[in-house]
Amino acid sequence: MSRLRLGEILIKQGLLTEVQLNEAIASQKNEKGHIGEILVKKGIIKEEDLATALSTQLLIPYASKASGLLVPQKDAGLEKLVPYEYAKENHVLPLSRNINSLTCALFNPFDLIMIDNLKKMTSCEINFVIATRSDISKAIQDFYLGGEANNAALWGQTVERAHLTMKKENAFVEEKSETELSLDKLIARAEEAPVIKLVDLIIRQAIDERASDIHIEPFKDKLDVRYRIDGELYQIPPPAKHLHMPIVSRVKILAKMDIAERRLPQDGRISAKLEDRTVDLRVSTLPTVWGEKVVMRILDKDAIRLDLATLGFDAKQLDLIRKALKVPYGLFFVTGPTGSGKSTTLYSCLSEVMDPAKNIMTAEDPVEFRIDGINQVHVRPDIGFTFAEALRSFLRQDPDIIMVGEVRDVETAQICVRAALTGHFVLSTLHTNDAPAAITRLLDIGVPSYLLTPSLTMIIGQRLGRKLCPHCKEPYEPKQEELGEIKLATDLIYRAKGCDLCSHTGYKGRMVVAEVLLVDEAMRRLIGKNATYNDIRDAARKNGMATLFEIGIKKVEEGVTSLDEMLGVTIG
Numbered sequence: 359m360s361r362l363r364l365g366e367i368l369i370k371q372g373l374l375t376e377v378q379l380n381e382a383i384a385s386q387k388n389e390k391g392h393i394g395e396i397l398v399k400k401g402i403i404k405e406e407d408l409a410t411a412l413s414t415q416l417l418i419p420y421a422s423k424a425s426g427l428l429v430p431q432k433d434a435g436l437e438k439l440v441p442y443e444y445a446k447e448n449h450v451l452p453l454s455r456n457i458n459s460l461t462c463a464l465f466n467p468f469d470l471i472m473i474d475n476l477k478k479m480t481s482c483e484i485n486f487v488i489a490t491r492s493d494i495s496k497a498i499q500d501f502y503l504g505g506e507a508n509n510a511a512l513w514g515q516t517v518e519r520a521h522l523t524m525k526k527e528n529a530f531v532e533e534k535s536e537t538e539l540s541l542d543k544l545i546a547r548a549e550e551a552p553v554i555k556l557v558d559l560i561i562r563q564a565i566d567e568r569a570s571d572i573h574i575e576p577f578k579d580k581l582d583v584r585y586r587i588d589g590e591l592y593q594i595p596p597p598a599k600h601l602h603m604p605i606v607s608r609v610k611i612l613a614k615m616d617i618a619e620r621r622l623p624q625d626g627r628i629s630a631k632l633e634d635r636t637v638d639l640r641v642s643t644l645p646t647v648w649g650e651k652v653v654m655r656i657l658d659k660d661a662i663r664l665d666l667a668t669l670g671f672d673a674k675q676l677d678l679i680r681k682a683l684k685v686p687y688g689l690f691f692v693t694g695p696t697g698s699g700k701s702t703t704l705y706s707c708l709s710e711v712m713d714p715a716k717n718i719m720t721a722e723d724p725v726e727f728r729i730d731g732i733n734q735v736h737v738r739p740d741i742g743f744t745f746a747e748a749l750r751s752f753l754r755q756d757p758d759i760i761m762v763g764e765v766r767d768v769e770t771a772q773i774c775v776r777a778a779l780t781g782h783f784v785l786s787t788l789h790t791n792d793a794p795a796a797i798t799r800l801l802d803i804g805v806p807s808y809l810l811t812p813s814l815t816m817i818i819g820q821r822l823g824r825k826l827c828p829h830c831k832e833p834y835e836p837k838q839e840e841l842g843e844i845k846l847a848t849d850l851i852y853r854a855k856g857c858d859l860c861s862h863t864g865y866k867g868r869m870v871v872a873e874v875l876l877v878d879e880a881m882r883r884l885i886g887k888n889a890t891y892n893d894i895r896d897a898a899r900k901n902g903m904a905t906l907f908e909i910g911i912k913k914v915e916e917g918v919t920s921l922d923e924m925l926g927v928t929i930g
Contacts, residue, residue: 460482460484463486571586680710694821701763712732721762794895816877
């Protein structure tokens, strides 16, 4: 009896249609990978569907992480037999060994070259179980790196190895030697294996823990390393002080920065490969009295979904925003303090209006996320290429939609307004406390009301609030003294507790807390009269705009976040 093909199995299981299979076969000519991978990549089937179908087709057992079968045999030397780098790169996990027979989990049984290499490397006959790529990646992380629970131990071991290696070679022991070190020796030390591993671990651990920034800070007698997670800075066990210069030098080499320049601030960029995705890091160095401080901003598109529906806006706000984005021309502002998620909201808005029939251009300082189909420009004020200059150039490039990273001066503001009045849709950001204040801010910096009135369409004022960890949040009945004059629609709300899954912070992830001001005819009449902030705010409230505080309280009532978090985000 002939064996069924993969496509036939998936059709028989009701997971695939003939049409979808034929389309995937046609696209296989241009895309890498076997037919199953292409179907998963297109979102037609799930990873689990592919794994079970391959198991049926090839008569190979299927193992999921939840089943507990992806746990390698202990004390069998498997990590030496199949090194971590090989396992990670090829998505193969050794599970057990019996004399000259090695059982491994893999997701691609058709990679015959990898299987042959594995046989030669281990001098074993290979037996297989099928698993999904994501389950194997997580199991590899748990086995080789000890998972989240043992990351601290691994960190300590790596730091200690780097410390001992450097100490044996009498490098960087005295403060004096740091300042007198030659450039050649500095580069050599930065490329030592312990330093390379240490910097790689700093970056990898930050990404694994969902950090947005990495801070490496030198002081007189110590070196601090801190991660910003969900808006808060957390200190991790630091390396020894004498490792500061080789760590900074290694980061500079990766970011293609001038390793010899330590007196001036520098900026660079690193692309870090992590399993099957690439993560960009924006690097900034700053000379301090104790040496160079390094901050790495992690820009992980896969970790941040550029989708308005997932950011935290409520249904009414989403409806208003989407209606405003459908207007063919006008001025659309997102406002809030630094670190309030304005850029992510703008990128999500651009994702909503992405269309091959439209020419979309952005001026940013710097470009944070690189998106196919959008013409992104990095402005350089230091050489005279400002936002205003970029905008002038854009208007000669036949744009439909323009995004300006930030309106910082009256010149940029006026060009944005004039572009909106001449048939372009313009999105930008401002630094104000709330949505109504954006109008008075634009008027104050010198934008005439007769230009602002017909061009302005919408203003979003926003903050970022931490979401309670869904695994450990606990319900409680708040006391009256805790509430003060706040009225809640429910007796029970939730507060942070802390567990292993949220690193004992009680919070996991962040969401937008926003007020959405739609500029209608009544609002335009007020702008035309140069109305005060209070008049504009009162009119917006009468028109149905929920304030930051009201939206925050609603999220507390829904159990999404805590009362303490919302009060900290929306008041002050």
